Amino acid sequence: MTIRLYNTATRQKDPLVTRTEGRVRMYHCGPTVYASAHIGNFRAFLLADLMRRFFEDQGFEVLQVMNITDVGHMTADDEDLGVDAIEAAAERERLDPYQIARKYEDEFKGFMAALHFRMPHHMPRATEHIAEMGAIIDTLLEHGYAYQVNGNVYFEIAKFPRYGALSGKVLDELEEGARVAVNTEKRDPRDFALWKTDAKHLMQWDAPFAGGMRGFPGWHIECSAMAMKYLGKSFDVHTGGEDNLFPHHECEVAQSEAATGEQFVRTWLHVKHLLVEGQKMSKSRGNFVTVADVFDRGYSGYELRYAIVKVQYRQTLNFTWSGLDDARASIKRVRQAWERVIRIAAGAAAAGADDIAAEVTAAGAAFTAALADDLNTSEALAAVFALVTAINKAQPDVGSAAAAAAALQRFEDVLAVFGEAPTADRPDAPPELLEKVRAREAARAARDFARADQLRDEVAAAGYRIVDSSAGPQLEPM
Ligand SMILES: [Zn+2]
Numbered sequence: 001m002t003i004r005l006y007n008t009a010t011r012q013k014d015p016l017v018t019r020t021e022g023r024v025r026m027y028h029c030g031p032t033v034y035a036s037a038h039i040g041n042f043r044a045f046l047l048a049d050l051m052r053r054f055f056e057d058q059g060f061e062v063l064q065v066m067n068i069t070d071v072g073h074m075t076a077d078d079e080d081l082g083v084d085a086i087e088a089a090a091e092r093e094r095l096d097p098y099q100i101a102r103k104y105e106d107e108f109k110g111f112m113a114a115l116h117f118r119m120p121h122h123m124p125r126a127t128e129h130i131a132e133m134g135a136i137i138d139t140l141l142e143h144g145y146a147y148q149v150n151g152n153v154y155f156e157i158a159k160f161p162r163y164g165a166l167s168g169k170v171l172d173e174l175e176e177g178a179r180v181a182v183n184t185e186k187r188d189p190r191d192f193a194l195w196k197t198d199a200k201h202l203m204q205w206d207a208p209f210a211g212g213m214r215g216f217p218g219w220h221i222e223c224s225a226m227a228m229k230y231l232g233k234s235f236d237v238h239t240g241g242e243d244n245l246f247p248h249h250e251c252e253v254a255q256s257e258a259a260t261g262e263q264f265v266r267t268w269l270h271v272k273h274l275l276v277e278g279q280k281m282s283k284s285r286g287n288f289v290t291v292a293d294v295f296d297r298g299y300s301g302y303e304l305r306y307a308i309v310k311v312q313y314r315q316t317l318n319f320t321w322s323g324l325d326d327a328r329a330s331i332k333r334v335r336q337a338w339e340r341v342i343r344i345a346a347g348a349a350a351a352g353a354d355d356i357a358a359e360v361t362a363a364g365a366a367f368t369a370a371l372a373d374d375l376n377t378s379e380a381l382a383a384v385f386a387l388v389t390a391i392n393k394a395q396p397d398v399g400s401a402a403a404a405a406a407a408l409q410r411f412e413d414v415l416a417v418f419g420e421a422p423t424a425d426r427p428d429a430p431p432e433l434l435e436k437v438r439a440r441e442a443a444r445a446a447r448d449f450a451r452a453d454q455l456r457d458e459v460a461a462a463g464y465r466i467v468d469s470s471a472g473p474q475l476e477p478m
Pocket residue numbers: 028029030223248
């Protein structure tokens with residue numbers, strides 16, 4: 001099936017045509033590791049994981065890179081104010097900048113595992129790719145796209161007429177924005193830094209390019225260098241949050257394409273910000289919600305994932321705590337139906353005469369079509385629930401129960417929101433009763449039938465019947 005993705009560069013849903021047939025090469029702007037990532041950051045990272053899973057489901061071989069921004073990183077807002085978030089955090093937490101970066105990188109990877117990510121094939125650190133950044137800066141200086149003043153190197157956007165095309169910003173608008181901060185070194189206020197010198201900066205390197213001074217890289221060059229190292233000069237998909245579009249991605253395009261003369265990226269995807277209880281997350285409102293906050297309130301990685309993934313990535317997602325309760329209830333509903341068909345297929349529950357194969361096929365097709373249409377996860381979940389309803393309404397026969405169980409497993413492989421497959425043994429039977437079932441088996445094996453009957457009666461007193469099936473003894477509520 002043709003996959004269509006909304007491409008920021010063309011402002012339409014383009015069919016995914018990869019440079020190499022059957023392979024997708026993707027780059028995702030990763031975390032800046034000076035504080036705990038919040039759930040808004042994770043909305044963007046979860047899109048990356050969803051794409052990986054869906055593309056693999058569709059038979060693509062995926063090569064996925066997500067960087068770790070561990071160089072003292074300055075956002076566009078504080079670039080000219082000299083605020084360095086990693087150094088500020090280092091001072092606050094009395095650690096050195098590398099300790100801060102490793103601490104939050106480890107935490108981030110822990111959260112990825114807790115949210116059931118397939119780990120990207122490469123997670124390069126910016127601090128370990130200074131040489132690659134230097135090579136690009138060298139080329140840009142050589143070809144006159146960049147200039148050096150007092151050791152600072154700037155990209156000259158007047159030399160790259162397509163600057164602004166990705167984000168759709170018109171030049172006047174850009175000039176207006178840039179006028180706020182005056183930097184007399186720049187030939188044009190819109191020029192951006194590739195390399196900076198500042199004796200006070202804690203993270204410093206000898207210039208990795210010819211004729212330079214000791215300093216540190218600008219933020220944008222990091223992503224170009226790491227993307228091209230692992231994916232080549234030109235690759236298929238680049239994602240980020242909508243706040244990355246300008247200036248970060250615009251600058252990535254300019255410096256990469258100026259250096260290589262080739263199209264950097266075919267398809268750009270940008271994930272919309274989420275709201276928390278109807279409000280934009282911001283430092284001033286103090287309403288940042290981290291993954292740890294969610295776990296502290298007793299919700300699982302699957303539940304958080306569900307609450308985020310249920311809304312398509314370009315739609316507004318309003319994160320609420322009651323939404324996590326809804327997620328829990330929805331997951332439970334799917335698991336109950338899933339468990340039922342697994343039990344029927346395993347012979348642990350009575351099969352009926354209803355053939356629901358057509359419903360299974362329809363749900364699978366609708367699920368695929370939804371995700372192929374710009375990763376429409378809400379529609380994909382609607383397909384899952386259509387199958388759940390079909391299961392609940394019917395007395396499935398063994399064959400179509402097995403097909404339904406396989407379809408639900410596939411949905412889980414792509415979305416990773418429902419959890420591991422239930423077992424034919426009822427997982428909601430109290431563990432002490434399962435223990436009695438095992439003891440009864442042991443008693444029967446030892447031909448102690450009085451003891452076996454006693455255990456059966458104890459289980460019955462708790463409201464369960466022991467049903468012997470081809471999958472072994474099972475508990476069913478009476
Ligand atoms: Zn980036």
